[in-house]
Amino acid sequence: MSILHTVNKSPFVNNSLASCLRLAAQGDGILLIEDGVYGGLNHTGFTPELEQALANFTLYVLQPDLAARGIVNQAHPKVQQIDYAGFVDLTVFYTNVQAWF
Amino acid sequence: MKFAILINSAPFSHQASDTAYQFCQAALNKGHLIHRVFFYHDAVYIGSSLMCPPQDEPNITVHWQNLAKQHGFDLAICIAAALRRGVLNEQEAKRYGKSSANLAAEFKIVGLGQLVEACLTADRLMVFGG
Numbered sequence: 001m002s003i004l005h006t007v008n009k010s011p012f013v014n015n016s017l018a019s020c021l022r023l024a025a026q027g028d029g030i031l032l033i034e035d036g037v038y039g040g041l042n043h044t045g046f047t048p049e050l051e052q053a054l055a056n057f058t059l060y061v062l063q064p065d066l067a068a069r070g071i072v073n074q075a076h077p078k079v080q081q082i083d084y085a086g087f088v089d090l091t092v093f094y095t096n097v098q099a100w101f
Numbered sequence: 102m103k104f105a106i107l108i109n110s111a112p113f114s115h116q117a118s119d120t121a122y123q124f125c126q127a128a129l130n131k132g133h134l135i136h137r138v139f140f141y142h143d144a145v146y147i148g149s150s151l152m153c154p155p156q157d158e159p160n161i162t163v164h165w166q167n168l169a170k171q172h173g174f175d176l177a178i179c180i181a182a183a184l185r186r187g188v189l190n191e192q193e194a195k196r197y198g199k200s201s202a203n204l205a206a207e208f209k210i211v212g213l214g215q216l217v218e219a220c221l222t223a224d225r226l227m228v229f230g231g
Contacts, residue, residue, distance in 0.1 A: 097225055099229070
């Protein structure tokens, strides 16, 4: 049984993504939405933690939220970009959904 | 699959209600069902019929009304959160001696039991908040 975690806050603003990464189990999925997409960028102060997380979890980012912030090109290449239809598919694929905010 | 949706934060100050709306649209397009959308905390403002956003901006209240009418799901507003914030139906306006009610059509003022029921009935509870 694996969980999809959704995180909607930037890691530069609060600790919700850090808490999520600490408590998620191996094989869980983590989806960054809204301001959470800032946690999925390359070449930021958070990128080392992000790359560590990629070893244990699958990371996804909501592409429309990247686009709304003008940062699609700065996303980390190993974070999978999905749209709303992909978001729905993930909630079906994982057996539970846990929101962090 | 059947979804229950919980929205916790205010329109305009947070993105949660917009994300939830787009998620519901995508789920319905894929043939899933929305059982109920529950508006809690500052999200109860979405049920006010008195909000007048500029005409070139999306009106989230009208969006939810249309989607709910089209797909036949509940728009449920927490009674305790709504009364505190002045979102009242006719019955509550009369009970508290207020001059008017402002609950938008399609929305219902309900108790937390309706959230529990939605959690038990749906396959997934989606929380949009913060």
